[in-house]
Amino acid sequence: MGTEDGERGGLRERKKQETRIALSWAAVRLTIERGLENVRVEDIAAEVGVSPRTFNNYFSSKGEAIAARHLERARSIAAELRAQPASKPLWEAINDAALARFALGQEGDGRNTHDQQWIAGVRLMIAEPALQGEMIKASAAAEAEFAAAVAERTGTDVTSDMYPKLVAGAVTAAFGVAVEHWLRADPSVSIMTLVSEALHRLSAGLPAP
Amino acid sequence: MGTEDGERGGLRERKKQETRIALSWAAVRLTIERGLENVRVEDIAAEVGVSPRTFNNYFSSKGEAIAARHLERARSIAAELRAQPASKPLWEAINDAALARFALGQEGDGRNTHDQQWIAGVRLMIAEPALQGEMIKASAAAEAEFAAAVAERTGTDVTSDMYPKLVAGAVTAAFGVAVEHWLRADPSVSIMTLVSEALHRLSAGLPAP
DNA sequence: AGAAACATTGCGGGGTCCGCAAAATCCGGT
DNA sequence: ACCGGATTTTGCGGACCCCGCAATGTTTCT
Incomplete structure (x- = not known):
């Protein structure tokens, strides 16, 4: 069957962007709730369902994720x-x-x-x-x-x-x-x-x- | 003998400022020489003759010391x-x-x-x-x-x-x-x-x- | 399908930064 | 000149962050 993605750049790229945005929003949300000091990278990653290590593949710091x-x-x-x-x-x-x-x-x-x-x-x-x-x-x-x-x-x-x-x-x-x-x-x-x-x-x- | 400081605020405050500035310059100098990644807090502190812990009493990060x-x-x-x-x-x-x-x-x-x-x-x-x-x-x-x-x-x-x-x-x-x-x-x-x-x-x- | 490309993950290490409490140092009054 | 309180410096310990590396999936291309 034909690939009916209909979107540019392939499905893989798409998912990456989604993950990126999800991580960023999660970082914002949690930080609003608890304050920056009470949010660890672990929490943000867990919220999105990826490993902590993956978080740092997307953002080089907590702050960067929020500012994204x-x-x-x-x-x-x-x-x-x-x-x-x-x-x-x-x-x-x-x-x-x-x-x-x-x-x-x-x-x-x-x-x-x-x-x-x-x-x-x-x-x-x-x-x-x-x-x-x-x-x-x-x-x-x-x-x-x-x-x-x-x-x-x-x-x-x-x-x-x-x-x-x-x-x-x-x-x-x-x-x-x-x-x-x-x-x-x-x-x-x-x-x-x-x-x-x-x-x-x-x-x-x-x-x- | 009379205290001939001639400067405001007492000798103590003065020394603090000197240390602060010395740490800052040391951070700049070393970073120019070796690049940021090859300078540890320890090195900067050593250059000025204080303990690494003291560095962090003055600046909360390497970057802040340089930007000072x-x-x-x-x-x-x-x-x-x-x-x-x-x-x-x-x-x-x-x-x-x-x-x-x-x-x-x-x-x-x-x-x-x-x-x-x-x-x-x-x-x-x-x-x-x-x-x-x-x-x-x-x-x-x-x-x-x-x-x-x-x-x-x-x-x-x-x-x-x-x-x-x-x-x-x-x-x-x-x-x-x-x-x-x-x-x-x-x-x-x-x-x-x-x-x-x-x-x-x-x-x-x-x-x- | 098979291979190549790419993403995710776990592990481990170097480093930063901070809280805490002991030691050293300074300041002002007598 | 000395002493007591105040302030600074220091060492220690710990939590965490961030990255390199290599193994393990997962997608894409032919």
């Missing part, structure tokens, strides 16, 4: 930027890409468990010092992709010109600030509003208010 | 910003503060061993993946101080207004990009030129070139 969720989210923003029509002005495209990806808890009516989990996860990464580094590192990784997208869009060169990385760095910082404020202060203001405001100020040259 | 140099440098920029006259416009003050602190290898004539060591240290932190996180984390820590300085100067509030953190984040990113380009590409261009250019672009709203 964040990394993927951040990456998707770069992808979204690439998906924006080339005719759009850069800052407008950035804004639209961000808004598309920061649409959280908007759809449906709060029944979106994964978003909830993710928000709790971000809170965690901000709170636990041991995770802050990992989250920042993940942001930096995504920043590189974002810079590449900006370079492509503006016809500049990532290696010879500072411009793309400058934009990527500033935008990443803006996202971070917006998210942090959103989590800390009143949740009444939507994250999207804050992100838009931050980006707008950036593109205006951050004049003193 | 970077952290101190970054902090000094925030301090420099505070030292700028309040009458100066914000962006001018930021630029001047940065230039004052990025004056490297300029003075004297290359006889400045500590600057050389530091440059090599930064190269290291950029190259070794295990150290990237630490360096970024240190940058983030300094960023908070920078934000406080900006808040003070602009009369904004760090907790309620995004502005100070936005500026701090963007500026930190700009420093990072400038340093990275300086290290990677031709060392002919001075770091100060690159920093100024990056800041100027930022304050102009990062228009596509």
Whole structure:
């Protein structure tokens, strides 16, 4: 019978990704429940049904497993930027890409468990010092992709010109600030509003208010 | 005989700081020589003449010890910003503060061993993946101080207004990009030129070139 | 089906980091 | 100048993490 996988790359690759994501989510979930210090690699592996040794084949540390969720989210923003029509002005495209990806808890009516989990996860990464580094590192990784997208869009060169990385760095910082404020202060203001405001100020040259 | 310390806080505190700095430099030096994987905590402690256990009283990891140099440098920029006259416009003050602190290898004539060591240290932190996180984390820590300085100067509030953190984040990113380009590409261009250019672009709203 | 490629697992070791309690050192008052 | 409390340093022991290696499955290709 014909192989009816219908998916790219073969079944093997697919399963790997599933395991990877499952491990990552398990790490987040357990850490939210018990705190980072009370979660051993053994527990995470058990939750997914693999050996502890296998966990370390996927992630080189507990922290990396947790930050992997964040990394993927951040990456998707770069992808979204690439998906924006080339005719759009850069800052407008950035804004639209961000808004598309920061649409959280908007759809449906709060029944979106994964978003909830993710928000709790971000809170965690901000709170636990041991995770802050990992989250920042993940942001930096995504920043590189974002810079590449900006370079492509503006016809500049990532290696010879500072411009793309400058934009990527500033935008990443803006996202971070917006998210942090959103989590800390009143949740009444939507994250999207804050992100838009931050980006707008950036593109205006951050004049003193 | 009279205690002729002439320094603040007592002799004890002083010695602690010295040990701390000595450990940090030793960590940098050894890692440059042998690579991170070939340096154990034991070696660093031995170099300074303390027990391995003591090392961990000062730093909670090897990486932190190395990044401590970077952290101190970054902090000094925030301090420099505070030292700028309040009458100066914000962006001018930021630029001047940065230039004052990025004056490297300029003075004297290359006889400045500590600057050389530091440059090599930064190269290291950029190259070794295990150290990237630490360096970024240190940058983030300094960023908070920078934000406080900006808040003070602009009369904004760090907790309620995004502005100070936005500026701090963007500026930190700009420093990072400038340093990275300086290290990677031709060392002919001075770091100060690159920093100024990056800041100027930022304050102009990062228009596509 | 058979072989090659790849993933998972167990084992073992080097190393890090921390808590704890004893020894060494410093500081301030008399 | 000395003593008592406070602080630091140190050694020890333990829990855990992370990786290399080699054996053992499992998928993919021909």
